[in-house]
Amino acid sequence: MPGTKQIGLNPGFLVVNQVSLMRPVRLIVLGVALLLGAVAAAPCSVKAEQEGVRARAGSDYTTYTTPRFTLYIGSDSKPSEPINADEVAEQSLKILNTTYEELSRIFRTQPKRKVVLRFLSPTEFRRQTGAPEWTSAMYFRDEITIPLTKANAWERDELHRALRHEYVHAVIAELSDYRCPAWLDEGVAQLLEGQINPLLGPALRRWVGLNPAIPLEWLQNGFTTLESAYVPAAYAQSLFATRKLIQQHGFQSVTNYLADLRKGVVERKAFERSFYRPKAQFERELTREMRRWAASREVNP
Numbered sequence: 001m002p003g004t005k006q007i008g009l010n011p012g013f014l015v016v017n018q019v020s021l022m023r024p025v026r027l028i029v030l031g032v033a034l035l036l037g038a039v040a041a042a043p044c045s046v047k048a049e050q051e052g053v054r055a056r057a058g059s060d061y062t063t064y065t066t067p068r069f070t071l072y073i074g075s076d077s078k079p080s081e082p083i084n085a086d087e088v089a090e091q092s093l094k095i096l097n098t099t100y101e102e103l104s105r106i107f108r109t110q111p112k113r114k115v116v117l118r119f120l121s122p123t124e125f126r127r128q129t130g131a132p133e134w135t136s137a138m139y140f141r142d143e144i145t146i147p148l149t150k151a152n153a154w155e156r157d158e159l160h161r162a163l164r165h166e167y168v169h170a171v172i173a174e175l176s177d178y179r180c181p182a183w184l185d186e187g188v189a190q191l192l193e194g195q196i197n198p199l200l201g202p203a204l205r206r207w208v209g210l211n212p213a214i215p216l217e218w219l220q221n222g223f224t225t226l227e228s229a230y231v232p233a234a235y236a237q238s239l240f241a242t243r244k245l246i247q248q249h250g251f252q253s254v255t256n257y258l259a260d261l262r263k264g265v266v267e268r269k270a271f272e273r274s275f276y277r278p279k280a281q282f283e284r285e286l287t288r289e290m291r292r293w294a295a296s297r298e299v300n301p
């Protein structure tokens with residue numbers, strides 16, 4: 001990205017379908033992420049969370065406040081086809097709290113930062129985020145924003161996947177102080193979001209049939225500056241590379257790496273300390289490993 005420090009997640013737009021896969025976008029965050037306040041790490045039951053404060057903030061949003069999450073459900077999310085905001089909130093909080101517990105176990109740490117979840121009408125979503133049509137969710141500065149339609153209000157699987165993916169970005173942003181390279185950030189998010197996007201495998205096979213691994217340097221700050229032809233392979237390689245590191249060194253190595261980044265350890269040094277070889281060597285291995293994978297019957301990167 002153009003000469004700016006990569007902080008902020010790296011807003012991750014969730015890759016959901018072919019259109020989004022072809023043209024994901026990432027933004028750069030120019031400021032320190034908005035800290036919304038640390039919360040007690042004590043786990044709360046889903047019931048307690050559901051009973052969190054529900055308030056009406058002006059006429060624009062219905063607000064739900066819990067110790068870990070604040071939800072805003074835009075009133076204009078439900079003009080023609082009424083959406084039950086309480087149900088959406090309840091469902092979302094269940095997913096987020098379950099994901100919180102799961103990520104706490106996986107990362108062996110309890111995220112403390114409060115995350116905002118905003119449901120906006122698709123029109124408001126585009127207007128406020130500037131996100132193109134094909135994006136289905138985004139994370140930016142401790143806020144997850146999702147365009148709410150009747151379809152995704154009731155499509156639990158899609159909501160589940162979007163929330164998990166974006167919340168992984170939120171946790172990685174906290175643990176790394178917004179310094180995680182985009183490829184690892186997207187790799188972990190894709191690994192943990194649920195089912196692997198079926199388009200990634202073919203995209204990576206096509207790529208490695210003709211090219212070496214995409215230099216990780218290109219995937220450091222975000223995917224928007226890549227030519228669109230690289231983008232599906234960029235997501236796929238991110239997943240492949242992340243999975244490879246976790247298979248070889250365990251998830252703890254990722255947590256260690258993020259902790260080093262948070263402490264300000266130079267990225268290459270943090271990589272070498274956590275994954276036991278220079279990054280350049282890992283990149284050479286990647287080309288070899290991805291080609292080996294492409295010749296196998298494995299479906300997913």
Ligand SMILES: [Zn+2]
Pocket residue numbers: 011012013014015165169186189
């Ligand atoms: Zn993402």
